[in-house]
Amino acid sequence: MRVRFAPSPTGHLHVGNARTALFNWLLARGQGGTYIVRIEDTDADRSTRESEASIVTDLRWLGLDWDEGPDVGGPRGPYRQSERLHLYQSYATELLNAGAAYHCFCTVAQLEAERQDALAAGRPARYAGTCRRITREQAEARIAAGERPAIRFRVPEERDVMFTDAVRGDVRFETDVIGDPVIVRADGHPAYNFAVVVDDALMEVTHVVRGEDHISNTPRQILLYEALGFTPPIFAHLALVLGPDHSPLSKRHGATSVAEFRAKGYLPEALVNYLALIGWSPRGSAAGRSGGDETELLPIDELARRFSLDRVGLSAGVFDEEKLAWVNRHYLKVADPLRLAELSVPHFIDAGVPMKPDARGLEFLAAAMPIASGSVDRLNQVPARLAFLFEYDLARTLSDAHMREELKSDSARAVIAALAEELASAARLDRDRFRAAANQIKARTGQKGKALFHPIRIALTGRAEGPELDLAVPAIDRGADLPISAGIPPIAGCRERASAFSEQILASQPKM
Numbered sequence: 001m002r003v004r005f006a007p008s009p010t011g012h013l014h015v016g017n018a019r020t021a022l023f024n025w026l027l028a029r030g031q032g033g034t035y036i037v038r039i040e041d042t043d044a045d046r047s048t049r050e051s052e053a054s055i056v057t058d059l060r061w062l063g064l065d066w067d068e069g070p071d072v073g074g075p076r077g078p079y080r081q082s083e084r085l086h087l088y089q090s091y092a093t094e095l096l097n098a099g100a101a102y103h104c105f106c107t108v109a110q111l112e113a114e115r116q117d118a119l120a121a122g123r124p125a126r127y128a129g130t131c132r133r134i135t136r137e138q139a140e141a142r143i144a145a146g147e148r149p150a151i152r153f154r155v156p157e158e159r160d161v162m163f164t165d166a167v168r169g170d171v172r173f174e175t176d177v178i179g180d181p182v183i184v185r186a187d188g189h190p191a192y193n194f195a196v197v198v199d200d201a202l203m204e205v206t207h208v209v210r211g212e213d214h215i216s217n218t219p220r221q222i223l224l225y226e227a228l229g230f231t232p233p234i235f236a237h238l239a240l241v242l243g244p245d246h247s248p249l250s251k252r253h254g255a256t257s258v259a260e261f262r263a264k265g266y267l268p269e270a271l272v273n274y275l276a277l278i279g280w281s282p283r284g285s286a287a288g289r290s291g292g293d294e295t296e297l298l299p300i301d302e303l304a305r306r307f308s309l310d311r312v313g314l315s316a317g318v319f320d321e322e323k324l325a326w327v328n329r330h331y332l333k334v335a336d337p338l339r340l341a342e343l344s345v346p347h348f349i350d351a352g353v354p355m356k357p358d359a360r361g362l363e364f365l366a367a368a369m370p371i372a373s374g375s376v377d378r379l380n381q382v383p384a385r386l387a388f389l390f391e392y393d394l395a396r397t398l399s400d401a402h403m404r405e406e407l408k409s410d411s412a413r414a415v416i417a418a419l420a421e422e423l424a425s426a427a428r429l430d431r432d433r434f435r436a437a438a439n440q441i442k443a444r445t446g447q448k449g450k451a452l453f454h455p456i457r458i459a460l461t462g463r464a465e466g467p468e469l470d471l472a473v474p475a476i477d478r479g480a481d482l483p484i485s486a487g488i489p490p491i492a493g494c495r496e497r498a499s500a501f502s503e504q505i506l507a508s509q510p511k512m
């Protein structure tokens with residue numbers, strides 16, 4: 001088995017195309033096949049190397065490695081269509097020689113006028129065949145005189161083209177509705193339908209798995225396979241990925257590219273697992289349904305082991321970001337904290353917490369990670385969960401009317417004063433030392449439960465709500481001990497926080 005993913009480098013990798021890439025990958029990896037990436041960059045106006053690089057980056061980020069492709073090479077290369085122009089030329093010449101193709105001298109204006117006439121008369125807008133009868137000699141003479149024709153494929157008349165799609169079953173087209181397609185444009189560049197056939201044939205692709213938007217191209221391609229003497233591959237057309245309103249997923253629906261989902265803080269394994277579930281189900285039923293089911297949470301290798309085209313559903317799948325978030329939460333919980341720490345760095349920077357952590361800084365973030373990773377949907381929510389570490393703003397806390405209200409009581413103020421005294425000479429707090437200190441404060445003030453811990457929380461984190469103090473307090477004090485070289489912004493320790501807080505409170509209300 002040889003399969004390929006053939007992106008046109010005209011933008012970022014759309015999640016719908018990423019799903020096509022994934023299904024090809026799963027098929028190849030599940031069956032010991034070969035996975036090829038081919039860059040379809042014959043549209044010189046729209047293709048860019050930047051886009052190719054970003055698609056390659058996104059595919060690698062998703063973990064969809066390939067055996068043959070533009071950067072890794074392989075025995076059937078080159079893998080960029082712009083480097084294969086000589087091949088298309090030579091096969092086009094072969095078709096011309098066999099009379100299966102002809103030169104077309106029609107101008108754009110002429111074709112457009114014919115198209116408008118056809119539409120007005122209610123006929124299908126297909127090529128009228130104007131240049132079909134120009135002989136090879138006449139054509140050569142006109143070329144010698146300086147004209148630049150396109151080359152069209154002569155579609156056989158009155159024939160049905162049939163194929164058995166591995167997803168959709170038998171598909172039939174009549175050739176009467178197919179106008180002779182251009183296979184090489186006047187500028188010498190091959191048209192998609194031609195290049196794709198030459199490439200898939202020469203690269204010995206056995207299964208073409210692609211979006212349903214290409215199904216109407218398939219009969220032309222099958223006719224070209226026949227004319228060139230190649231055996232067509234097995235085709236499988238995947239239903240498109242839709243937005244919530246059941247139109248194809250597009251910018252109007254929000255994020256559509258893999259890069260955008262990465263920037264939002266989804267893990268690649270979550271996006272892969274989720275994309276696999278759009279229109280396919282590991283259980284063989286209920287494909288594409290929404291709502292979480294633990295049995296659908298499978299790592300990529302297991303997905304590959306279970307994947308088969310006959311379980312791909314016919315109906316389009318709706319992209320459901322809530323379900324993606326549910327999958328992501330699972331992977332955040334099981335991911336290595338050190339990896340999550342590394343992946344979180346850009347999100348901290350975006351959130352206004354500049355950092356360049358070294359190994360020790362990353363270790364510190366990793367130790368704090370469980371405070372956040374169990375309760376967020378995405379990595380870009382981690383900085384807010386850990387804001388108590390980096391954003392401790394005494395003046396702002398004390399100027400907040402709600403906080404002032406919470407700290408009004410004598411008992412709250414007594415707890416804070418006791419906290420400051422208790423920590424004044426204490427070592428940095430780990431969990432046990434924090435519990436011991438809390439017990440001392442309890443004994444000194446007679447406060448317990450919420451009346452004890454709420455003022456402590458406000459004084460140490462600057463917030464009325466947040467993660468468990470048993471986790472937050474040791475994280476703060478680990479941060480306070482970091483050297484500058486750790487690359488983490490300075491973090492005030494619990495001792496310093498408590499003493500400044502208590503001083504401010506006493507100063508602001510001297511009656512205590």
Ligand code: GLU
Pocket residue numbers: 006007008040196209210211214
């Ligand atoms: N370059 C085409 C696309 O991106 C590939 C179509 C195909 O897989 O044949 O849509």
